[in-house]
Amino acid sequence: MILMGILGCVTGCDVAEKTNRNSVSKKKAITIAVSNTPLSAPFFIAEKMGFFANNNLHVKLERFDGGVKCFNALVNQQVDFATASETVVMFNSFQRTDFAVMASFVESDNDVKLLSLTPEKYRQLDHIANTRIGVIKGSASEFFLDSLLIMHNKTHLPIKRVYLTPAQLIPALLDNQVDIISAWEPLGYMLLEQIATKPEIINSRGLYHLSFNLIGMKQSTVDNNDKQALLKSISEAIIYIHKHPKHAQEILSKTLNIAPSQLQYSWADYTFRLSLSNALFSNIQTQSQWAIDNQLVPKENRVDFRQVIDRQLLETFNNKEAGW
Structure with missing residues (x-):
């Protein structure tokens, strides 16, 4: 009787899991443009470890070389979301404000x-x-x-x-x-890899803080529940990266087709976390003044960068996670 009960449970669990996978696959896919870099690790880990599916999402990752191409895919309506650095956000804010940064998911002060x-x-x-x-x-x-x-x-x-x-x-x-x-x-x-001497001239750690950010259009067709599920999937991937760094690096090595030694070289410089800190806002403002001073953007087109940072989505997610 006990054995039959266990077998029944296993069979039932298998059926439930299969049913869940089938229901997820029938959902409209959410497409995300991700940059081919270890900075995009949470997305590759979430895909490989099944965190998207576990949160009832059908996600397709579209890979591009660099955040500029990812952002262009977003505004050209090729994808629902994109990943890009704060510099890409800053430059594009002078042209348009119909997009929003939903969260930062990694930072580095030595990139x-x-x-x-x-x-x-x-x-x-x-x-x-x-x-x-x-x-x-x-x-x-x-x-x-x-x-x-x-x-x-x-x-x-x-x-x-x-x-x-x-x-x-x-x-x-x-x-x-x-x-x-x-x-x-x-x-x-x-x-x-090509020369015998370490090529870095000066220790400049902390001088420039790079961040990679999840960006969407303000008039997105993706509903807020799925956006929350997306943040949860990325959060779970980040937790996995912290708990299992070696396995995370193995996944990235295979996904990006790069040597494990390359990942180990810069891994300690990455801080994976979901955030929208004041430091990000200040960094974008500092870069925008530099861009104006160097005539890289129109001087008369001053931007309020609060228009392109959506704090509400992440705050709602954090409150739910905290049980508030």
Whole structure:
């Protein structure tokens, strides 16, 4: 009788699980544009570990190279949500305010660095005078360089900016077209793999805080219950990352087809958490003033960035999780 009861329970549980999977698969898919980077880890983990399905969501991840392409897919109505950095949010806010940041899910204060084949030459920043520095125009790469010069009172130094694409930075450095590059990961790791010396010029940890954010359109067709379920799935993935970092890295290594050593190189720099902190708002404001000063955006088009940050959704989610 006991055995029959156990078998009945197992069979019943299997049927219930199968029924749940079938009901989820029949739902309209929620599409999310995610960047092909370890920063998107919570989304890849949520997909692999079944957290989306467990929260009654049918989610399809559409992968793109970089947050700019993810954001463009969102505003072109190719996807329901997108992931992008705060810099992408800042630049696009000068053009439109029909989108909203729903939550940040990862931060790093050591993602952008100055790199060189001969870093020892530039340990003192005075020595970067008259150098050729490869940067990505109007991006975190250029913002980081300017922030570094301002912090160390070196804005007067004569330097030549060489504007390149991300794919051109390392080849230009290796081919002696530039002396230094201002680059984000994994370019630092990729360069380290090719030269014998650690390429980082100066320890700039804490100078620039990168965040990756979940973004949606204000007039979204996705209802609030599914948005809450989406945040819950990402939250569960973040908890899993904290509890099982090695397995999380294994999943990412296979998903992104990158070496485990690359993940280990920068993993400690990532802080995975759901938030919408005042630091994000301040960071966007600081970057916007830099963009105005450098004539990268229209000076007359001042933006109230509170228009593109949706605090209510995350606050509601946090209150539910806390049982309030």
